Amino acid sequence: MTHKKLPFGQLLAIGLMLLAMFLGAGNLIFAPVLGQEAGTNTWTAMLGFLITGVGLVLLAIISLALAGGKVENLAGLVSKRFGIVFSVLLFLTLGPIYVIPRTTSVVFEISILPSFSGSGLSQSLILFLFSLIFIVLTVWLSMNPGKFVDRLGKIITPVFSVLLVLLIGKSIFTPMGTIGSPQETFQDNVFMKGFIEGYYTMDVLAAFIFGGVFIKAIADKGIESKKDISRTFIKAGIITIIGLALVQVAMAWIGATSVDAIGMQGNGGEVLAKSSEYLLGTVGLLVIGTVILLTGVSTNIACLSSVADYFARLTPSIPYKQWVYVLALVSLVITNFGLATILDVASPVLLLLYPIAIALIVLSFTHKLFKGYQPVYVGTIIGVGFVAILDAIKDAGLGEETINNIFSFIPLFVNGAGWVTTGIIGAIIGLIVALTKSSPKRSLPIDW
Secondary structure, three states: OOOOOOOHHHHHHHHHHHHHHHOOHHHHHHHHHHHHHHHHHHHHHHHHHHHHHHHHHHHHHHHHHHOOOOHHHHHOOOOHHHHHHHHHHHHHHHHHHOHHHHHHHHHHHHHHHHHHOOOOOOHHHHHHHHHHHHHHHHHHHHOOHHHHHHHHHHHHHHHHHHHHHHHHHHHHHOOOOOOOOOOHHHOOOHHHHHHHHHHHHOHHHHHHHHHHHHHHHHHOOOOOOHHHHHHHHHHHHHHHHHHHHHHHHHHHHHHHOOHHHHOOOOOHHHHHHHHHHHHHOHHHHHHHHHHHHHHHHHHHHHHHHHHHHHHHHHOOOOOHHHHHHHHHHHHHHHHOOOHHHHHHHHHHHHHHHHHHHHHHHHHHHOOOOOOOEHHHHHHHHHHHHHHHHHHHHHHOOOOHHHHHHHHOOOOOOOOOOHHHHHHHHHHHHHHHHHHHOOOOEOOOOOOO
C-alpha cells in the first residue's frame, strides 16, 4: 500500500483542531492560580505541571495511536468486559456527567454572569437560559463531525489564539508587576505540587475520548493505512502539545506577574478576568470572555461528538444523531445543578479513572517488554484499581480516617499515590503467573 502524507498546512489544521479540543474553558484557569501562589517558584512548579498537564497527554496520544484510535481497544487488552465498562464510564464522565456541564458552567460564570450582576434576575434562570442556548449551539455544530477541521482548526482556534496572543503580548511588553514571593503552599515540594496540579486539566482522559473523531478527521483527508493514520495522529499531536505548553506557560506568567496589580484571587477565572481588564481596560473583559466562550464551544463539541460516536459504535441500532440529542439533554440537566455540585459529584469518579488511564498508557509502552501477557494487564489494573477505589471513597467523604489508618502501610497511600505501589506489585504477580502457566498474549492493534 502506498503511504500518503498530508501537506504541512493540513497537518497544522488538524493539530490546531486537537488543540481547540483540549483547550477547554476549564483548562485555562489552573496555571494562572499556580503562578500567583508559586511566585518566584513558578517555573519550578510549571516544570512539574507541564509533565502531567502536557507531557502525559502526548504519551496518551501515542498510546491511543497504538490502539488504533479507540480506547476500548486499549482497555480491552485487560479483558473485553473491562474494556467496555471502563470505556462507558470514561465517556460518560468526560461527556454529559462532568466535562460538558463543567465547561458550560465555567463559560457562564466568567463570560456571562458578570454582565448580569445587579440586574435582579435569578441566577438560576440566567444559567438555564444560557445553558440551553449554549448546548443547542453545541448540538448544531456536532451534527457533522467531518467539518471539524474547518470549524475548529481553521476558524475557532485561530480566532481565540489571536485574542490570547493580544492578551499575552500586552502582559509581556507591559508587565502588571514583578514576580513576588511564593505563598506558603509553594515554598516546599514545589515541583511535586506543580506535578499534582497538572492532573486537574484532565487532558490525559480527554485524549482517550477524542481519538475516534480525530481519526475520522484524518481518514477524511484520504489517509487509508492504519499505520499512516496513527503516525499522522502523533505528528498532529506534537503540534497540539507545543501549543498547549506555550499557552499554559503564558497563563502562569500572567498569574505570577498579576499580584501587585489585582491582588491574590480565589480562582483562575478571576485572575484572568481581572488581569485582562487591567491590561486592556474594558476591552479586556470582552477579550477574555470571547476566549473562554470559544474554548468552551470547542471543548463541548469535541466531547459531545466523541461520546456520541462511541455509543453509536457500541449500539449500532441507535444512530449518532440520536445519541447527540440524548447526551445533550443529560448535559443540560446536570449543568443546572451548578458548578460546585458538578465538581463534588464527579471528583471521586475522576480519582478512579485517572490512575487506571495512566496505568494503561504505561502498559502500552512496556507491552513488548512483558510480551503482552494478559495476566500482567490484569494484575496491574487490579492493583491500581483497588487503591483508586479507596481514594475515590475517601474523596466522597466516606471513612477517610479509617481507610488511611488501615492502609497507611502502603507507600505513598496517604499522599494519594499508593496506586503506583500496588500497580507495580500487581504487574510483578501477573508476570510470575504468566511465566509459570500457559497464559494468553495480547497484541496491540498497531504494531510498529
